[in-house]
Amino acid sequence: MAEQLVTSTSGDKATRYQVLLPQLQALIESESDLVANLSNIAAALRQGMNFFWVGFYLVKGKQLVLGPFQGPVACTRIDFGRGVCGSAWKDKQTIIVPDVDQFPGHIACSSESKSEIVLPAMVNGEVSMVLDVDSQHLNDFDDIDAHYLGQVIKLIEKMSLTASAQ
Numbered sequence: 323m324a325e326q327l328v329t330s331t332s333g334d335k336a337t338r339y340q341v342l343l344p345q346l347q348a349l350i351e352s353e354s355d356l357v358a359n360l361s362n363i364a365a366a367l368r369q370g371m372n373f374f375w376v377g378f379y380l381v382k383g384k385q386l387v388l389g390p391f392q393g394p395v396a397c398t399r400i401d402f403g404r405g406v407c408g409s410a411w412k413d414k415q416t417i418i419v420p421d422v423d424q425f426p427g428h429i430a431c432s433s434e435s436k437s438e439i440v441l442p443a444m445v446n447g448e449v450s451m452v453l454d455v456d457s458q459h460l461n462d463f464d465d466i467d468a469h470y471l472g473q474v475i476k477l478i479e480k481m482s483l484t485a486s487a488q
């Protein structure tokens with residue numbers, strides 16, 4: 323796979339996701355290392371969707387620990403059930419937060435972050451990591467993001483079953 327990402331400048335975010343997804347699949351298919359793949363996914367999502375912050379928190383024991391990401395430096399550890407990420411882990415569900423100031427217990431890694439979406443990835447019925455995306459704008463995530471980022475999660479879940487490092 324050539325390390326050249328094709329991005330769309332369309333004003334329609336579904337189109338931008340559609341351009342990215344097959345490329346993410348190709349990136350993952352040709353590499354079996356988990357960290358390498360998560361790193362490229364974070365970079366591709368940042369490049370293709372222009373996210374403020376995008377990255378992974380990996381389940382390690384009773385905490386989420388910061389994994390590959392793109393954006394400003396972030397909190398390194400999040401307890402089960404804490405913040406948006408810990409809640410998505412606990413509930414095993416995608417959480418969209420239109421205004422982070424209205425989410426009880428939101429963990430502010432950056433004061434610039436205004437809205438957020440977090441999706442859990444499941445392996446053998448348990449959450450193995452979460453994908454977290456932050457925006458500098460209020461109300462920036464909706465069902466379209468949940469749908470397409472959910473497709474990214476499916477790729478990761480498939481890969482996680484065979485990846486060489488976890």
Ligand code: SME
Pocket residue numbers: 375396397400404405406407408427428429430431432435438454456
């Ligand atoms: N806001 C998240 C913490 C992670 S950062 O946004 C990168 C939360 O409340 O879980």
